[in-house]
Amino acid sequence: MENKNVNFDVTLDVITVGKIKYTPEDRLGCGAFGTVFKGRGSDKTTVAIKHQYIRPDNNRAQILEEYRIHKDMSEVDKAGFVVKMIGMLKNPKSIIMVLEFAPESLHTILGKLTPVQVQKYFRQLINGVEFIHSNHVAHCDLSLKNLLLSDGNLKIADFGRAKRLISEDQEFPSTDCRGTPKFCAPEVCVREPVLVKPFPLDVWSCGVVLMQLTQNSEDSWREARVQVQEYDKWVAKKKSTGSDFWYNIPPAVMNLLRKILEADISKRATIIEIKNSPYFKKDEKEPIKRSGAATRSSGKRARY
Numbered sequence: 001m002e003n004k005n006v007n008f009d010v011t012l013d014v015i016t017v018g019k020i021k022y023t024p025e026d027r028l029g030c031g032a033f034g035t036v037f038k039g040r041g042s043d044k045t046t047v048a049i050k051h052q053y054i055r056p057d058n059n060r061a062q063i064l065e066e067y068r069i070h071k072d073m074s075e076v077d078k079a080g081f082v083v084k085m086i087g088m089l090k091n092p093k094s095i096i097m098v099l100e101f102a103p104e105s106l107h108t109i110l111g112k113l114t115p116v117q118v119q120k121y122f123r124q125l126i127n128g129v130e131f132i133h134s135n136h137v138a139h140c141d142l143s144l145k146n147l148l149l150s151d152g153n154l155k156i157a158d159f160g161r162a163k164r165l166i167s168e169d170q171e172f173p174s175t176d177c178r179g180t181p182k183f184c185a186p187e188v189c190v191r192e193p194v195l196v197k198p199f200p201l202d203v204w205s206c207g208v209v210l211m212q213l214t215q216n217s218e219d220s221w222r223e224a225r226v227q228v229q230e231y232d233k234w235v236a237k238k239k240s241t242g243s244d245f246w247y248n249i250p251p252a253v254m255n256l257l258r259k260i261l262e263a264d265i266s267k268r269a270t271i272i273e274i275k276n277s278p279y280f281k282k283d284e285k286e287p288i289k290r291s292g293a294a295t296r297s298s299g300k301r302a303r304y
């Protein structure tokens with residue numbers, strides 16, 4: 001059987017990985033480099049099949065590095081922090097990975113989150129990032145779309161920009177560590193390439209994720225550059241007004257965000273500091289249900 005997708009020019013046949021045959025079904029998503037299909041295994045499992053063409057800007061070595069890092073993380077992960085890597089198939093023009101299927105992402109459930117859920121997913125994110133960092137890997141592209149959900153639990157996906165580190169202080173060219181613009185730390189948003197440390201980049205991205213989850217919207221600055229008005233205002237730490245998207249963020253979250261979304265990496269919170277913060281440690285409570293207009297007027301934002 002064949003699944004032809006004319007828009008994205010991807011034709012996938014049944015593939016065999018290990019001793020299992022996987023039949024591609026619907027297209028689940030499409031990133032900068034890959035097209036991801038839902039697939040059915042001959043062992044009755046449901047999987048995700050990520051197909052990547054080998055191209056000059058996504059060469060064979062890069063894709064294989066993504067596979068190896070993801071596989072290594074998947075093998076040592078006993079707690080389910082990352083999407084499981086099942087296997088891989090190499091073709092002359094493409095590489096196909098077979099992954100655990102995760103039906104939702106933080107991006108697809110945004111708008112419906114309660115403060116308790118926001119805290120649950122943020123805690124799972126921080127624990128997952130701590131896990132990969134402790135295994136000497138930085139993700140470098142954490143975003144709502146790359147944080148998938150399976151059985152209500154957050155799983156880190158897409159290791160396409162991940163880096164293996166020899167030491168925590170190892171530096172990489174900023175151009176190799178640029179993920180999704182809204183989630184990128186200021187040190188990689190500069191025009192001239194510089195050397196950057198990858199762990200604080202992941203911490204910054206977790207801050208943007210928390211900011212968006214708390215608001216139940218994708219509102220955040222376009223890029224962390226002072227030329228971008230909203231970011232400039234954030235950096236200036238002026239008192240926020242109703243026109244700032246962070247205006248309604250509750251104090252405990254805001255205190256933590258100020259420490260995470262800190263341009264100076266020597267002052268930026270570490271994962272340990274985040275885990276020791278009052279917001280991380282103290283359980284959020286479900287909002288008190290009110291009847292009538294007060295509840296209706298509070299709109300899509302998580303209510304505190």
Ligand SMILES: Nc1ncnc2c1ncn2[C@@H]1O[C@H](COP(=O)(O)OP(=O)(O)OP(=O)(O)O)[C@@H](O)[C@H]1O
Binds near residue numbers: 034099146158
């Ligand atoms: N394991 C999975 N289960 C279900 N859906 C998935 C899975 N992996 C990826 N997807 C879907 O496919 C989309 C693209 O996947 P992925 O981010 O891995 O591709 P990419 O080309 O590397 O993307 P990017 O542009 O972020 O680099 C995801 O946003 C998600 O919607």
